[in-house]
Structures are given as structure tokens and as C-alpha cells.
Amino acid sequence: MTFEIREDRQPQGPRKLRAEREEYFRLVQQGYSSKEASRLVGVHPRTGREWRNGRTDPKRFRAPARPERAPSCASGGSRYLREDERIHIADRLHEKATVRAIAAELGRSPSTVSREIRRNRHPENGRYRPHAAQARADARRPRPKTGKIASNLELRDFIQDRLDRKWSPEQICQALRDTFPERPEMHVVHETVYQALYVQGRGELRRELVAALRTGRARRKPRRQAACQQPRFAIPMVMISERPAEADDRAVPGRWEGDLIIGKDGASAIGTLVERATRYVMLLHLPEGRTAEHVRDALVTTVQTLPTHLVRSLTWDQGAEMAAHGSFTLATDIPVYFCDPASPWQRGSNENTNGLLRQYFPKGTDLTAHTSEHLAAVAAELNGRPRKTLGWETPAERLHKLLAA
Template sequence: MSNREAGQRVGVNERTGREWLHGRPGGRKKRPSAPARDTRAASASSRYLSEAERLHIADRFRERATVRAIAAELGRSPSTVSREIRRNGTAGRGNLWHYRPYAAQARAEARRLRPKRGKIDGNRELRDAVQTGLDERWSPEQICHALRKRFPDRPEMHVVHETVYQALYVQGRGELRRELAGALRTGRARRKPQRQANCRRPRFVAPMVMISDRPAEADDRAVPGHWEGDCILGRNNGSAIGTLVERTTRYVMLVHLPHGRTAEDMNAALHATIRTLPPHLTRSLTWDQGAEMAGHRAFSLATDIPVYFCDPGSPWQRGSNENTNGLLRQYFPKGTDLSVHTREHLDFVAAQLNNRPRKTLGWETPAERLSSALTA
């Protein structure tokens, strides 16, 4: 109802009701007062702005302080403060922007109420379009871009791919049929939890030397002899083959692991593979933080080759090795037993890759590049 009707209902003057609703600024005779609002428990989460922070934003905004200055005083991101003023501010006369903290707090609390109905659940046409795309084995991102192209003037048919994933994964919504998750490339019906990299415990007893301490000559690929290593795994992670790639020449060597990939097995097999190379081509080895390299200290002492470890969850730091592992899957498919392959077969596969022309080498082969490095 209007302010006048509400005032008549409770028996107060229209002006008094307006002051209760919007608050009263301070004057010569009257003290300022805050607007009346529902009594709600303050949010204990630091994720959301509190009422005190909104009061601070209002005071500093009135003093024409910059958004970055306000954010620094609150210890918040500048985008958080900018978004708060844009969402909960109001335009006044002459296009002047006003920010009323109590009204902003009320809007934020009303907007935070859950549960909310999903966009896909509330639009049958949108839901059918997304289901059709998933039946065609399109990715959620492809579906979302196709919808924007097909319905450019209908924002109710526009979604982001995260909305599609949530409609598939979040339990209790039922917006999309659960069997549609099988159309995703991962085939997973729920999200895969990701552990925070900075919360991992040290994996090895001997301290690791990280990739940030690797010599600069290894980064620019100018000097041969710096290797990247990893393992490709077989069925149920029960078998493995070690892979080594030289960063400059992209030369591949395969490590035979017929009895498993324990630290002792990897140390012995890696030592036997590396010692076939001349000393000037064994400058360093970069590996991920796999448990098979728990004996890295003993390996370095035996071969005089320093081992550097990548940061957790950063496969791009061994890009050449990751690319080679993908090429090897043509010979060693996923889900197969890798322990059945002999040393001779591994050498045959490595020779095929090393004699394959590579675009990144100017269509030379890794074997030709390595031969040049040996001659030099």
C-alpha cells in the first residue's frame, strides 16, 4: 500500500510514516534517525557486506571518495564496492546517484533468500532446447553460444554454461534429466571435487626443489639436455610406462616398468634409461609431484641430475611431456594393461615418434635434432 494508506492504518501522520520508512536527516532542531526495518540476525559470513560496511560506504560515497579508496579501507575488492553501489544505489534528480545503506541492506537480505527457482526450471522452452543440445552431445558452452545466436533478442533464452552444469549436478533441482549427464564429455553425473593446491601436505620426506628454481637455460629451450618426465597409467592404475621428453629436441625415451611404479622401481628404471645418454645431455629433469618420484634425492645423488618439481595442478609447466603422453595413447590406449609391453616394443614406439617430422621443429624429426646436438 502507499505511504498515506499505511499511515492511516497505524494512525500516524503521512510525514511521520515517510520518516519511519526512509529515515530522517539531521537538522538544526531534529536529530537524524534511521529508517524502520525488519529485525534480522546479522550474517556471520564475511562473504557478504555487513550493515556497518554499507554505512561506511554511504559516508565515504557522500564525501566523494573513490571506489578504490573505500575498498582499501574496508579490506574488500574494488569490484565488490563498485557492484554494491551499482546494485543497491538509486538515481535521483539530475542523474545524481544516491546510496542509502539501510535500504541497501534490506534489498540484499531480500535477494539472499533461498531456495530460488532456476532459470532453466522456470522456462520450458529453454529446458527443451538445452536437453536437445545435450542429446546431440554438444557441450554446455556450445549450447549456450548457440542459444544466443538463435535467440539474439530474447534474454530469457540466454544462459551461461555454469547454469547448465548446475542444473545437471546440483541435487534436488531436477531441472534436467540426470541421464543427460552421460552426454557430457566427462560422463560424470556430479562434480569432481578439487583440492586446493596450497592446502596439500608435503608428499616427500626429502624437500622438493620447485620449478621456479630451475635454470633459465631450461626455460627458453636454447640448451639441450633438460628433460620432462611423467607416467602414463594402464587399467585401474595397475600398470605404467615412464615417459621422458627432451625440451629442445622433443626426443622421447620410454621407461620400462614391468613390475609397477613404486619409488624403488622408478628409481632403478629411470637410472638405467638415463645412463645411456652422454653427460652434456643430462642437465636436469622436471617431474610432477607423483609418488613414484619419492626417491628423487637418491636418483640425483646417483646420476648427478637435479630434479625439479612442478607446482600442484599445473600440467602446462611440462607442456612437451603432456603433449607426448597424448601421442602415446595411440599406441597404449587407456584402460589397457601396460605391463604386457616388452622393452623392445617400447623402443619401437619411441623410434616411431622420434622419426616423425614435427611442425614445432620446422618439420625436422626429433632424432635429427638430437643428432645435431650430439655432434655439437
């Protein structure tokens, strides 16, 4: 060993025993015990323990002008806390420093320091030991890890059963919390389910279950700019800015949003209507085409099946299929409001519902093959799904309450 114990132990300023401290940590990293490392560098074993675990009695020492730091450790990178940073945290905690002060000294976020203390302190006495914390952090870091779904057969079977029934991952996760409220090992977030399906090689869920997702994709789709809208007609329209303000907060039922989902080569279509307050869905059967007259007649037939107080207005985009909106309003006394160009979010409920319906009516297929009875069955199944935005009630339940009232 090249280190030599100094014979002159006169006060060395604010960084006391700096060389000894650096040599002590080097020896500990090589596997020496704290007592043996203290003996080799010529300090009392209690001093070595205080270097390793933090100062136990801050009153015995005068606070240094600048916080001390242990020598840099090769374990981890700048993204992760290093061992010398954990030693600094332990020292400052024993000096009763605040988390924000410690974070400022380390150049870290206060949440990083707070989370480090919470996750890696002793589970029984609550004290923070830096070397034990470093060992726990190193043990958690290796990848890959066995996922929660793969290690729990009951959880995996529950998720697979709901995916077979075309439930979304978020609906499944809420059902897990409702079914097993006292079993946290059965609780996952929806991102965990997506990861089990998307990430290859994990083998947590059957690969073919991807087809049960709304999108049917086996990987994430990158976000892109909104596509251009269909050509718009230039006839007098009442814009959405003139729609009553009560429609915006969804407090009053009867405000509907509508659109078409288009089939193969634009030759077929199905009309969709969604009530903003309850998210209740109704489908329009258009077997003869999607001209303005066909859409108008289907709308008139459909809205006349509802109570008058549940049909107050209709919001549509500027598609050519609504060219006959004037005659529709004359026949039903229901005003039609049009969205601004290239603004699909102004009919957000309808756009979301159209995405759900694509699970039943995929793009590029002939939609004339679906009968009105089949459309009614699809709408009933969609209205029977629990919705997060409704407090996990179904649209059918929410509409039934309105009708009963």
C-alpha cells in the first residue's frame, strides 16, 4: 500500500483528513471492512463509521463552510445518484439539513433526493445508510426484469379474459381495482398491459391478443399532424361558435355530435351519433349511399325515436353529406352547428367513438354488408361498456337515469 499515515495531525482546515477519507473509501470499495480500513489509514474506527454512515452527532463537529463530498464512485452515471452523493445525503440528513438544501448542494432535483431517501432508507428504523442504499439501487438496476403480469398467473388470466372480450387496458385496470380492492399485487396501470403486448420477447400475454385492442396494432403509432378534412360545401351554415354555452360543459343532455365512418374506396358509410353528456351511441344505416338526402332521411328517422328533450342540437363537420341540413332542421326543429375547418377536437366525443367503432368496422371494408340489426347490436355492446369519464358507469345506465328522471 502506497498510502502512509501522517505523523503530524495538526488541524487541516475545513476539509479535515481529506487524504485519509479518500483512502478509506478506496479501501472500502476494494472489500475491506470499515474497522480494517480505519486502521490502515490511521483513524479511529468510530471516525470510519461516521464517514461511511454519516455523522451521528452533529454537535460534536463544527459545520464546514462548504459541504464535504466523498470521492467520485464509478458506479452509475450522471443520470443516477452516485455513492458519493448518497454519502453526502446521509451526512447532511444527520446535520438536519432540508431536502431542498441537499438537492441544491448536489445540483439535483428536490424530488430526486426525496425519492431516494424514501425508497432506500432502512425499513424498520427509518435511518438512511448510504452504502446500503447504493447496494439496493444497484440491485434494482439490472434489466430485463420479470414483469408483474408474467409472475402472477391469476393476474395474467384476468387480463387475457378481458382482452378477449374487447375491453380496453384502462377498463381492465379499473376492474382489477374494483374486483381485488385489498390485493395490491393484482393492481397494474394500463401502460403495464400495453408493454406486455407491445414489447417483444417478454412473453407476458399472448401475441394474438393485440388484435383485441381498439387499434389492432402491434406497436405504437407515432403522433402526426391532423390530416386535412374532406372538401367543404359553401352554403350558409351556423357555426359552432353560435352554439349555446350550455353545450360546452355537458351538464344538459340532448347535445349530439355526428359524423360518418367511410368504407372501402369511399363507396359505403355508416352514420354515427353520440350524445355529449352520456356518450350514448346511435348508428345510422346507409345501405343506399351517403348522399346528403340519404343522410338526412336516416337522421330524421333516428332522432324521431328519442324524446324531444333529449335532442336539442346536432354538431357536424363541414362534410358534403350535410348539404341538406336546412331541410333536416325544418323536418325535426333541431338546429345543426358546424365545426371550424380542420378542427375535429370540436367534436371530441364523436371522434373518440368513431375510433372505437373501427374495431367493429375496420377501414378498407365494405360497410354495406352490415344490416341494421347488426348496427343496433354493435351500438348496444358499446353502450354497455363502462366509461372512465362517466365514473365507470355505462352510457346505457346514464341514459336510463335521464329517462327515469
